[in-house]
């Protein structure tokens with residue numbers, strides 16, 4: 227099947243990836259209410275069609291944090307992408323660079339900061355607050371040395387939410403023997419993936435945390451280290467500590483509440499991502515798109531407001547811009563595309579978003595993405 231839409235990449239990824247990785251990407255936490263809400267609330271928004279307005283020229287570029295994005299879409303940090311396709315983070319980073327949009331590298335990526343930066347475009351770097359401040363400091367130093375332009379600091383993961391699908395699939399929580407058997411069976415059933423990952427896709431460690439994990443041999447050993455290191459004591463005052471070790475822009479990721487958005491401004495952040503971690507953390511909270519307008523109204527003049535969660539088309543991108551986002555980030559959309567077939571599919575997914583955004587802009591009479599506002603929506 228040739229993918230025509232983001233949901234087609236999901237189906238292609240479902241066919242090509244081992245069940246445990248497809249479920250890991252696709253799933254959310256607990257009953258997945260927030261995951262569903264992210265998509266359903268986005269779908270419920272109606273764009274306002276306008277016609278006969280000479281839309282022969284449209285401009286999708288946005289300037290943000292000293293960078294020009296060729297379209298207002300970036301790639302959210304997604305853990306373990308190097309398990310979805312060989313050296314997956316480098317493939318996705320190259321697709322993003324080709325499209326002129328930022329790629330944000332997860333702390334828990336297979337490819338290290340240095341490996342991704344060596345593709346020629348240093349990524350934005352995502353970090354959590356870790357108990358091991360010495361290791362954090364070292365990571366910030368590595369990101370700086372590699373030329374990462376922006377730090378995305380994730381604040382909605384003081385501990386991981388429970389993901390039922392990962393337990394059911396055998397990815398987490400099982401005995402070592404059960405996990406090994408599940409993975410072996412999955413590998414045999416998905417030979418294309420197995421060939422890709424094992425002939426040239428190694429090592430399958432987590433490049434950024436490798437030095438901290440003594441004797442780790444499997445991705446799950448590294449994830450266990452990270453899990454033990456999430457810091458529940460984190461407060462806004464800790465952003466001062468981050469600032470001492472990072473002099474570039476800081477984007478706070480994982481804000482849903484106006485008071486927290488104001489705190490991010492006070493803490494000196496240059497941007498924030500309205501996000502519920504793609505419905506993977508506190509289930510039952512509101513969707514990102516529902517949280518966005520109030521946050522944008524409250525702090526949009528003080529810092530860059532981005533959003534992620536539930537963006538499945540270029541039409542969704544325009545809806546988020548209309549409600550106050552400077553740009554959106556996509557998580558599953560690129561993870562599915564990478565799982566479907568590496569860099570070419572991520573590039574194609576971005577092409578599809580661009581083409582869909584163009585149609586949405588032209589048929590709402592929006593000639594410049596940076597000027598998108600609520601008048602583009604039907605109930606404005």
Ligand SMILES: Cc1cc2nc3c(=O)[nH]c(=O)nc-3n(C[C@H](O)[C@H](O)[C@H](O)COP(=O)(O)O)c2cc1C
Nearest residue numbers: 251302303304305332380503504535536556557558
């Ligand atoms: C498989 C997967 C792994 C993720 N890993 C991370 C991560 O390492 N760090 C992080 O801050 N967010 C992570 N996220 C959350 C994404 O950055 C983003 O907030 C979310 O995917 C947006 O929702 P969407 O998938 O509906 O686009 C992950 C999401 C997925 C689907």
